[in-house]
Amino acid sequence: MKIETYSLLLTERLRPTQLDQVILPASTLSTVDAWLNAGLVPNLLLFGSPGTGKSSLARIIVKRLGAFAIRVNGSNKQDVKDVLKKLDAFCSSIAVTGEPKICVIEEADYLSKDVQAALRTVTEDYSALVRFIFTANEVERLIPAIQSRFVKIDFDDLGDEVEALKSRLKESLGVRLQELGLSFQQSKLEAIVDRDFPDYRSIANALELEVN
Ligand SMILES: Nc1ncnc2c1ncn2[C@@H]1O[C@H](COP(=O)(O)OP(=O)(O)OP(=O)(O)O)[C@@H](O)[C@H]1O
Ligand SMILES: [Mg+2]
Structure with missing residues (x-):
């Protein structure tokens, strides 16, 4: 199948590309907007049911901040292994043009407990240089030490x-x-x-x- 055929899928064409298209309570959207206007987000844990806009929001944040980003699929063991190796270099390097650095870990609920524990330290060691955005369906699979270090946005709670x-x-x-x-x-x-x-x-x- 050709690439162009994929690009015609409505799921991709309807993906929100601006913050105001994301379905979240107004107060949450205005908080995120304030972070973006200030030029930096805290470490974020975006969680909730499939197809609710978590990955889309992660992309919007990266784009609006003009951030230098790496994206990892937490359910892909090889991907995780490779990234853990590269993470130190990514985190410790100074971005040439001063743009913020963001490490997006999709499906973070699939990360093993050991990897989660390792990331707990990494997020703290590099907190001045890098922000992490985790997306997850099942937040309870993340260790409490990660949960407590991230600002959580629950996509299932629309109040x-x-x-x-x-x-x-x-x-x-x-x-x-x-x-x-x-x-x-x-x-x-x-x-x-x-x-x-x-x-x-x-x-x-x-x-x-x-x-x-
Ligand atoms: N606010 C929205 N308005 C319209 N469509 C949306 C919206 N948010 C998500 N979608 C649709 O849902 C699709 C999936 O969105 P996204 O990948 O952000 O979900 P997700 O929460 O990351 O899902 P998963 O948990 O399965 O990874 C998008 O490609 C788009 O088609
Ligand atoms: Mg997703």
Whole structure:
């Protein structure tokens, strides 16, 4: 299959690229926005159900900070091994142009306890030079020592804004599909959102069958 075919997947085309497209309570978004305006984020643990926007937020943060980033898949043992080797060099080097450095560890809940323990020290040793963003589905698989060192954002906890965010998503998906030049029935879109919310990846996949 050609690369271009992948790029046409709605899941990728609907991925949020700006902070205000991420589905989180307004107070959380404004806190993140303030960090970004200040030019640095704390170590972040983004956790919650699949398809809720965690990886998308990590990308948005890296992009808005213009950060020098490395990205690791915590469920890939080789990837983790390679990165642990490179992490010291990545963390201790001074970025030439002064941009912040971020190490994004996706699926951090798959990291072994030993690796988590090693990272606990790394995050502290290099706290002045590097920020870590972990994403995870099951936060309880992370050792308490990691959990306590990270600022946690729970993507499953939308507080009392669930209905407002659902409405916002219906509206924004409609606008974005139009911008992509795709035709669809708004009533179908709304039924899909009502059925699959808050799994936005499922929503994008279901919309794939409904758009022309
Ligand atoms: N706010 C949003 N608005 C519209 N679509 C979204 C939104 N957030 C996520 N999506 C859709 O869900 C897809 C998956 O998002 P993302 O990769 O950020 O999820 P995730 O939380 O990292 O999931 P996982 O836990 O499986 O890694 C995106 O590609 C996009 O299609
Ligand atoms: Mg993800």
